[in-house]
Amino acid sequence: MREINYNPLVGSHLPALMDVALVSSGPIVELGAGVNSTIFLHWLCWTNSRKLVTYENDEAFFKYAKLYQANFHEVHFIRNWDRVDLSGDYSVVLVDTVPEWPKRRRALERLTHVEYVVVHDTQARKIRCHYSQPTGALYKFHKLYQAGRTETTVYSNVHDLSNLGSYREHLREYA
Numbered sequence: 001m002r003e004i005n006y007n008p009l010v011g012s013h014l015p016a017l018m019d020v021a022l023v024s025s026g027p028i029v030e031l032g033a034g035v036n037s038t039i040f041l042h043w044l045c046w047t048n049s050r051k052l053v054t055y056e057n058d059e060a061f062f063k064y065a066k067l068y069q070a071n072f073h074e075v076h077f078i079r080n081w082d083r084v085d086l087s088g089d090y091s092v093v094l095v096d097t098v099p100e101w102p103k104r105r106r107a108l109e110r111l112t113h114v115e116y117v118v119v120h121d122t123q124a125r126k127i128r129c130h131y132s133q134p135t136g137a138l139y140k141f142h143k144l145y146q147a148g149r150t151e152t153t154v155y156s157n158v159h160d161l162s163n164l165g166s167y168r169e170h171l172r173e174y175a
Contacts, residue, residue: 002061004035009035012147013120016154017094019115019164026091027051031084031107033058033075035063037094042068043056057085058098086110096120112138115158122153 001127014036021028026100028041033056045052049072056062069075078084081103086093093114097103104119122144139155143164154161165174 004064012150013037013094013096013118013145013152014040014074016118016143016145016152016164017041017092020118020154021054023163024079024091024115026049026083026089026115027053028092028094029086029088029090030054030094030136031081032056032096032098033061034096035064037096038068039141041094045072046070048090051084055081057081078112082106092118092120093113094120096105108138111155112157115156117155119155120150122151123149 009098017037020076021041028045030041030052033054038054041052041054044050047165054065054068054073054074054075055078056065056075057078057080059077062075065075071171081097084107086107087110091114093107093111093116095104095107095111095117096119097107108117108119117139139157141156141159141161143154143161145152145154154164
């Protein structure tokens with residue numbers, strides 16, 4: 001089994017993930033564990049025993065995520081992303097699966113009912129390589145987060161996304 005290489009400079013999806021996690025209150029699903037997202041989501045959900053479910057298909061990342069399993073945090077190894085039940089009443093779903101775009105596209109088609117869908121690595125060059133219909137056609141609202149060459153997009157059919165980022169102003173009051 002390969003080892004996970006930790007790079008402290010990755011995690012460009014965290015600002016988007018933090019925004020939606022802090023303005024929502026229901027269950028969270030992580031499609032693809034990560035050294036940044038799993039630990040953040042785990043400790044965020046720990047504060048009020050908010051339900052968190054992590055799915056992973058890579059053995060090394062599954063082993064890592066399994067360290068965080070708790071009464072509020074389920075961790076599942078899966079072999080086929082298309083078999084993950086995404087029909088639940090979720091507030092947030094992070095889509096960061098490997099392999100990337102063909103699987104992510106099918107997941108996005110199955111997540112249109114979720115309050116906030118956060119998709120990591122949404123650079124146009126990656127998306128265009130795998131399908132022609134824009135992902136935004138599935139969702140009424142989207143917000144792009146850019147961090148260098150990496151992009152993350154939040155999608156929703158429930159919220160207009162104008163509320164994202166507003167907590168930052170509130171936090172500055174206490175700084």
